[in-house]
Amino acid sequence: AQSVTQLGSHVSVSEGALVLLRCNYSSSVPPYLFWYVQYPNQGLQLLLKYTTGATLVKGINGFEAEFKKSETSFHLTKPSAHMSDAAEYFCAVSEGSENSGYSTLTFGKGTMLLVSP
Amino acid sequence: NAGVTQTPKFQVLKTGQSMTLQCAQDMNHEYMSWYRQDPGMGLRLIHYSVGAGITDQGEVPNGYNVSRSTTEDFPLRLLSAAPSQTSVYFCASSYTASGVNEQYFGPGTRLTVT
Numbered sequence: 751a752q753s754v755t756q757l758g759s760h761v762s763v764s765e766g767a768l769v770l771l772r773c774n775y776s777s778s779v780p781p782y783l784f785w786y787v788q789y790p791n792q793g794l795q796l797l798l799k800y801t802t803g804a805t806l807v808k809g810i811n812g813f814e815a816e817f818k819k820s821e822t823s824f825h826l827t828k829p830s831a832h833m834s835d836a837a838e839y840f841c842a843v844s845e846g847s848e849n850s851g852y853s854t855l856t857f858g859k860g861t862m863l864l865v866s867p
Numbered sequence: 868n869a870g871v872t873q874t875p876k877f878q879v880l881k882t883g884q885s886m887t888l889q890c891a892q893d894m895n896h897e898y899m900s901w902y903r904q905d906p907g908m909g910l911r912l913i914h915y916s917v918g919a920g921i922t923d924q925g926e927v928p929n930g931y932n933v934s935r936s937t938t939e940d941f942p943l944r945l946l947s948a949a950p951s952q953t954s955v956y957f958c959a960s961s962y963t964a965s966g967v968n969e970q971y972f973g974p975g976t977r978l979t980v981t
Contacts, residue, residue: 759907782967793871793957793972794910801967840909844968852898852917853968854925859909 752777752843756858764866769813769828771861773841776822783824784842784855785815794840800824811835836865869893871973873958879979880948888943888976890958898961899941900970903927903954910957916941948980 757772775781782801786794798809805817811834815826824841838860844853874889892899900915902925912925916935930952932944941960945952955977959970 784969786972791975793974794959794970795972796969799967799969852915852963854900854912854915855968855970856912857902857910859907 752781752856754841754843754856754858756839756841756861758861759859760862760864762864762866763831765833766830769826769831769835769863771826771839771841771863773815773824773826773858774822775824775841775843777843782844782853783815783817784844785809785813785824785826786840786842786857788838788840788860790837797826797839831863831865833865833867836863838862871958871960871971873956873973873976875976876974877977879981880945881981882948882950884948886945886948888945888956888958888978890941890943890973891939892941892958892960892971893939894960894962894971895938896960896962896971897938898963898968899935900925900959900961901931901933901941901943902957902959903952904957904975905954913943913956945978950980952978953980954978 753776755774784799785797788794800817808814813828840860841858842855844855871892901913902910911927914933916922958973961970
């Protein structure tokens with residue numbers, strides 16, 4: 751069974767400060783990992799994903815995340831926060847295998863990012 | 868492409884009423900899913916489909932039915948609405964390239980059951 755833990759239901763930063771949103775996962779097989787963003791009253795939009803290969807992945811809007819197998823983590827970072835980054839962020843995991851067919855996504859509970867001027 | 872569309876955007880039901888939430892996608896995706904989002908709970912999977920005629924239960928299936936007669940449509944039926952089903956419902960579609968399940972989400976339906 752797979753699971754996701756996001757540390758901190760709310761994170762507050764000042765504009766221009768580093769953004770760090772934490773995600774830890776558990777999976778019985780090598781995972782595929784995702785970060786989604788949800789702006790108010792909208793659906794979820796994919797920010798970035800890790801499947802195989804390079805462990806540092808870059809996404810949209812200047813975000814990136816690093817897969818650390820030894821720490822079972824996939825933390826999301828952005829060097830300099832912008833007011834438009836204020837949103838809720840969800841980490842998700844699915845079981846990774848080229849031959850496994852369909853694998854459901856399991857989501858964390860989300861972290862609300864608040865950005866102050 | 869319209870992507871994933873959901874109707875209605877808002878709905879208020881009385882306890883015991885039934886209704887169908889509509890979901891359609893025009894990306895020819897094989898897989899479709901329904902989630903509910905509740906504050907502090909993240910997204911929880913209700914039902915999913917791996918192709919026309921094939922559905923399966925997710926984490927929280929009780930009180931909901933689904934069917935998939937076409938690739939494009941995946942309606943979610945509430946048989947007898949209960950206040951515990953007050954939530955925001957999201958439909959998603961996906962394809963798997965090399966096993967990667969990258970999901971595309973609709974805008975959601977906000978349901979209130981009184």
